[in-house]
Amino acid sequence: GENVEQHPSTLSVQEGDSAVIKCTYSDSASNYFPWYKQELGKRPQLIIDIRSNVGEKKDQRIAVTLNKTAKHFSLHITETQPEDSAVYFCAANTGNQFYFGTGTSLTVIP
């Protein structure tokens, strides 16, 4: 089955700096890659996604890039703010299954 690896597990940045989280996947059949943000004690919420026929997608301060050949995709957050502090999960979708990375705890230091 699919295996999704996510790095780093923890990340601290100064407010205003950029944050990058990287994920790799193993199954070339995976064709959809959502990213979720989970605040403490709450449910994961979709923040951005990318499909396999697209290389990059941007939504305000958040962007995602996908390299199908290398089987990796990344989340980029620019101009970070304290409210960006949360755990971020990447996922790869194959058929009916979603395979999640182990999460990155992002702390934005004011």
Next chain:
Amino acid sequence: SQTIHQWPATLVQPVGSPLSLECTVEGTSNPNLYWYRQAAGRGLQLLFYSIGIDQISSEVPQNLSASRPQDRQFILSSKKLLLSDSGFYLCAWTTGGGAPNSPLHFGNGTRLTVT
């Protein structure tokens, strides 16, 4: 618009007691439904998923079971809880019927503590 309801929000149960968590989805038909568990500070573990009524796949063989008695209703059960069953249980749905590239939408979760 579609909404997902999950209850209860919190639950404290003694070891050996039964469990029933319920999830319903509104505003869509024939969704794919999922149960995930999240231990404290950990990732998302898929427990069960269902692509239709009475079509349930188990990802983790243990003392939990799932049922889908209606199209938009998904129930997680146990006959006898273990301490290791404590965690944050999340129900989720996505568009079914083979629709590609649809995100998972999570319910608010149930925080279960087994004592």
